[in-house]
Amino acid sequence: MPVEVTPGQTSHGGSHGISMWGAPGSGKTTFLAALSIALSRRNDDWKIVGSDPASTDYLIDKTSELSGGRVFPEASKVVERYHWMLIGPTARKTRWWRRKPKLGAQPRIRINMIDAPGGLYAPGGRAAEGLADLRQRELLDSLTQGRGIVFLFDPIREFKVGDAFDHLHAPLTRLAERMLAADEMQDGKLPHHIAVCITKFDDRRVLDTAMGQHLINVEPDDPYGFPKVSDEDAQTLFRELCRISRSGHAELVLNTLGKYFHPDRIQFFVTSSIGFFMDRHRNVFDWDDSENLLPQEPGQGLRVRGQVRPINVVEPMLWLGQRLAATNPAGVIPR
Template sequence: MQPEPIRRRPDHNISMWGAPSSGKTTLLAALFIALTKRNDDWKIVGSDPASSDYLVEKTNALSRGKVFPEASTDLERYHWTLIGPAPQKTGPWSRKAKPGPPARIGLSMIDAPGGLFAPAGPDNLRREELLDDLERSRGIVFLFDPIREFTFGDAFDHMHAPLSRLAERMLASGEFADGKLPHHIAVCVTKFDDPRVLETADKRRLLTVDLDDPYQMPRVASENVRELFHELCQVSASGNADMVLNALDQFFHPDRIRFFATSSIGFYVDQRARRFDWDDFQNLVPGEAGEGSRIRGRLHPINVVEPMLWLGQRLAAIRPSTEIS
């Protein structure tokens, strides 16, 4: 009798990166919801109990409790597998398509408190551990919060230190030979549902509508999000946001950068009209008795899945998964 095959975790590591309150935890919580709303059979499955518990807890808080998940206070690791529809295959003598094995993209998400990326974080040991994960990863989800940048203007502060340290490590290991980091990076411009962000995109004539979307919600095509990013940088409280875009260009290969305009909660849609309404689209409203903001209606996540799938597919093409079926 042959021994059972050893099932190893997929080796595609994707790290989260962004300033405090930029939406990392909320984006992760919205991932399961976004996948469930898709019609192409993609699903996410936890690879260990902690990852499965995370999906259940955060998804319930967001979808049923109508509250945002609490921000990370410690370094957290979650391991999932994105499982998609099986590709159709045909043999040379076959008339009917034969389904192949299900598509699998291994994701090892490393989430961390945004403050760990600050120039003078309180815990050097945890910062080094986080840098270890960035060094091992080849995919990064970088979140840029234009609303926080308008208020605090600190996106570059939280980017510069870890980027410099990461480049230092890659240079020492011989993986900076061409002057660029080997990572793929999905740049997510968050809070697309905020009126200030949406109106900026509208004024720049960057909005489009997916004809397959029954709600006809506005979108920004990936090739136009960079322009939206640049425009939003102009309202930075510190005036340093443009350096974020410059640093991305300096340290990453242009074909390994992709921009997404994202929203974890999406726009409000009246259930009777069932269409986006420019006169009534805000899904985030003030809470009662000074309790902060609350989610008004159903969640319609925008571009939450797409950055993950893009990174996973790019990584899978470079470095096949070690998972054994």
């Protein structure tokens, strides 16, 4: 997947970052922890490297918890900043007059991730008083300076609680206010790219909904036979899942995205941070035994049943990185 530039530069000289938001329990922290695991499972040279000790510690600790310990990372209680670099394989350019290929540019995607507690996205855009206000302003600063957004839509929470619209509309409204004041709205839209990630594809209820809409396919070269929903069909699944919202307001999410973002800057992904269960003896996906969550005693939380096989966790990051890179007029890879 060729990427030859990093994200465009802000007016302050720093790289545009990627911010993440979603309702409480939508899986923001787990999504971040699954990113390193997902990259390790890819058959290419893409890797993630921390740009500071805290980010590196996060990679080590959370990856170990999720993969080795098979426990879900504790949800964020404060705004946490991570600075990573996605580094890809070095391009090789072959010349007919050279015996050895010439090394080309190495793709690098800078990710300045802001992971914030879901409570910061409460109705009205306000969380608890005190420090929460400061953290919310910090998050809005990140959204204002950045140009990439990962929005996690949890269909299970939407079925039980139905508050996805509340957690999307409030920060978008405040972000639009800031961008308008800075004269950075483009044709009445935000200049950002947004990856809408439908989470918990491993949950049987989500999988069955996709099957009912005939959106499931299996890649011919997949030795395990895992089901998937193409990015082209992801929006259709999103629209169908919105219909089961407890509040009935989920359909407003899609309309709101269309009002605030350019259509070609919105991309839907069907994701799972833990993936499906697969018996290691059979080594193939079993439609009748796919749940990868292990029930626990009350108060003990959830555990992962089998191996962690993230689905579409890397792809939103690479898509955002490529789109942000395309906005860099200089086209230079900083080292």
